[in-house]
Amino acid sequence: MVLPICDVCLKSGMLCQGCENKLKSGEISQMDLDIAKILYKVGDGKIGFKKTIEIGDMVIIVTEKDQVGKLIGKSGKIVREISRTIGKKVRVVGENSDLRSVARDILAPARISGINIVYGKDGLQRYKIRIMKEDSRRIPGKLDVLNNIIQGLTSENTLVVLDRNN
Ligand SMILES: [Zn+2]
Structure with missing residues (x-):
């Protein structure tokens, strides 16, 4: 190295x-x-x-x-x-690295509550990455910026959101 x-x-x-x-x-x-x-x-x-x-x-x-x-x-x-x-x-x-590890490293110290596949109205498949609601103050930047970073590093379509349920 x-x-x-x-x-x-x-x-x-x-x-x-x-x-x-x-x-x-x-x-x-x-x-x-x-x-x-x-x-x-x-x-x-x-x-x-x-x-x-x-x-x-x-x-x-x-x-x-x-x-x-x-x-x-x-x-x-x-x-x-x-x-x-x-x-x-x-x-x-x-x-x-896989999507989950990249998302975890980029979003830390905020924690991920889950990742699932969603389909937009455009028919495009995206990975929806949900951040734990209680970690909303620990997110290291703007969601759209962090999302772009994750997309750039993984070449996947992603959508980072704050989880509303937990
Ligand atoms: Zn030199």
Whole structure:
């Protein structure tokens, strides 16, 4: 598992020509760089990630499934450190995870009460993801924004709603 910039750059804090070109071409973003530097410092070179997605005041770090726990850190220590340094909320999501895990990771600390398939008037099939009513104050962002993030990460049609029943 590697970081999106090379060791030389992480060690020196400056960008080599190769990484500079990646940044210029948009292959990697400034956010990728910032987070790679933090992880290099706190992770002893053992924690990597694939990419980051910035949406509003939230950054989603996509990593391999078996790296999610490491990246979050003991009791969320590493995620908190990243969040403090970059000044944004941080979520960690495993690459190619199933809809339920992605929804759980993106919507936390609000909990999901259920997911079921609904059919719209347009005949389209959607996954309706219901958030527990009692967690309405713990939802980490606007529902439509969170819904877009989940759709983007899973390529499924989804609809995030607050559960009215429990
Ligand atoms: Zn480099």
